[in-house]
Amino acid sequence: MAHTATYSREGFGLSARIVNFFERIKEANALRAQFNQTYSELQSLTDRELNDIGVRRCDIKDIVRDHVYCS
Template sequence: MAHTATLTHGGFNLSARIESFVERVKENRARAAEYSRTYRELQSLSNRELDDIGVRRCDIADIARDHAYCA
């Protein structure tokens, strides 16, 4: 899995840098919430329901991570 680092520079303006940091924190929290929601929903399905949609229980964490962080 490849990770990319994105560095945005708000210049020397402290308020712009703080604002940028706050936005990144909000985005990360939203992605973490999406991961948790997806993970919980898939985990709540029965083995039969998971089999119907072609998902193995051991793949739930990977699917939730891909959904939240790669989409």
């Protein structure tokens, strides 16, 4: 069985963990902002425009979530 050692940039100290915590908060806020912008843009489209691109209004939230968080 092979074992690999992975080193992260977080380090082991408390200060490194605190910095990492705030970086994750910033990243989460950026993703949330992207989600909100994309969601509002799709919601602003008419039903006809959504039909043209093959999107149902009830699927917008799922589509945006997949696009932002799973990409």
